[in-house]
Amino acid sequence: MADGALIDPVRPLAARYYTDPAIYERERTGLLSRTWQFAGHVAEVPKPGDYFTFEIAGERLFCIRGRDGVLRSFYNVCQHRAHQLLEGAGATRTITCPYHAWTYELTGRLRSGPNLRKVKGFERDMVCLTEVKTEVFNGFIFVNLDPDAAPMDVWYPGVRAQLRAYVPQIDDLAPLEWVEIPEACNWKVSVENYSECYHCARNHPTFTTGVIKPETYNIQRADGYVLMHTTECSALEAMSYDIDLSANEHAGEYRSWFLWPLFSFQVYPGNVLNTYHWRPDGPDRVGVWRGWYTEGGYDSEVVRRLAQQDRATTVEEDIRLVQSVHQGLKSRGYSPAPLVLDPDEGVNSEHSLAVLHGWMREALDEI
Numbered sequence: 001m002a003d004g005a006l007i008d009p010v011r012p013l014a015a016r017y018y019t020d021p022a023i024y025e026r027e028r029t030g031l032l033s034r035t036w037q038f039a040g041h042v043a044e045v046p047k048p049g050d051y052f053t054f055e056i057a058g059e060r061l062f063c064i065r066g067r068d069g070v071l072r073s074f075y076n077v078c079q080h081r082a083h084q085l086l087e088g089a090g091a092t093r094t095i096t097c098p099y100h101a102w103t104y105e106l107t108g109r110l111r112s113g114p115n116l117r118k119v120k121g122f123e124r125d126m127v128c129l130t131e132v133k134t135e136v137f138n139g140f141i142f143v144n145l146d147p148d149a150a151p152m153d154v155w156y157p158g159v160r161a162q163l164r165a166y167v168p169q170i171d172d173l174a175p176l177e178w179v180e181i182p183e184a185c186n187w188k189v190s191v192e193n194y195s196e197c198y199h200c201a202r203n204h205p206t207f208t209t210g211v212i213k214p215e216t217y218n219i220q221r222a223d224g225y226v227l228m229h230t231t232e233c234s235a236l237e238a239m240s241y242d243i244d245l246s247a248n249e250h251a252g253e254y255r256s257w258f259l260w261p262l263f264s265f266q267v268y269p270g271n272v273l274n275t276y277h278w279r280p281d282g283p284d285r286v287g288v289w290r291g292w293y294t295e296g297g298y299d300s301e302v303v304r305r306l307a308q309q310d311r312a313t314t315v316e317e318d319i320r321l322v323q324s325v326h327q328g329l330k331s332r333g334y335s336p337a338p339l340v341l342d343p344d345e346g347v348n349s350e351h352s353l354a355v356l357h358g359w360m361r362e363a364l365d366e367i
């Protein structure tokens with residue numbers, strides 16, 4: 001018998017993982033409620049009382065800076081009769097519910113409420129907003145709805161320091177612009193598309209000629225729940241924007257750290273930090289947010305042009321791919337063929353998808 005004849009090739013997940021509303025619901029109440037999710041950036045809440053609202057796994061939340069300077073996140077729900085407390089973003093001295101005007105401290109403790117003194121047996125200490133685990137990771141705020149969640153350094157070991165080496169100015173960064181990209185597909189289709197470059201040469205001519213050198217592209221599983229993308233930049237004369245290679249030892253590299261399940265730090269050549277952030281919205285829809293950062297959030301012609309180029313090329317090209325795949329996953333005619341797993345890895349291999357599929361099954365307690 002020939003070598004390898006007994007080895008079954010690895011196949012992708014069955015289509016129902018991407019299309020079945022019951023699977024999505026299990027992910028929403030399970031995986032998405034017990035993993036670290038991006039909330040915002042510290043530059044959005046520099047002073048005591050500054051806040052912004054957001055949603056994770058269908059839960060309304062807000063993040064607010066206390067008088068003690070500490071950032072805290074809470075479920076955005078009044079403990080009286082469950083009205084929403086804050087909307088949008090802004091600054092406030094206390095948190096006052098619009099329904100019956102119960103007022104909370106920035107620490108979440110109840111401060112006062114109309115006529116509460118008349119309630120027999122009522123103590124203010126009985127009531128407190130429900131806090132959510134919050135971490136600041138090189139200026140990026142993440143939350144985890146699981147009160148027992150392990151810290152991000154356990155989930156993503158070493159990434160904090162590696163990122164700092166590639167983006168030495170990271171403490172001074174602030175968002176310059178956000179680009180929102182609605183995609184009509186399951187979040188896993190979009191994350192998988194991001195996590196392999198087997199499709200790049202055929203579909204991303206600008207990225208593979210004007211930003212990176214595809215023959216050097218690889219995606220490796222790092223410690224914890226991290227997929228790390230590494231590649232060199234294009235020849236300087238072919239680069240679609242100017243970079244200064246002498247600025248930093250990593251100025252000529254592209255690297256990204258995908259933090260399972262919904263966030264990626266991405267550093268373009270020239271130490272340009274940008275982020276991918278997926279917000280699932282049901283089994284058939286996901287919002288992809290591209291964040292672009294500069295020192296102090298100051299305007300940069302280079303970064304704005306890069307963001308526009310990225311939106312008009314790579315992002316646009318990917319939307320067509322992922323939406324077509326999602327349609328195909330609903331077809332009766334699709335039965336998954338083997339993944340392309342090259343033992344030598346590299347750009348034309350889908351080994352990273354096998355890793356993702358393992359995490360996806362684990363999330364549903366199926367391995």
Ligand code: FES
Pocket residue numbers: 078079080081082083097098099100101102
């Ligand atoms: S629901 Fe908030 S004060 Fe009544």
Ligand SMILES: [Fe+2]
Pocket residue numbers: 193194199200204314318
């Ligand atoms: Fe792509």
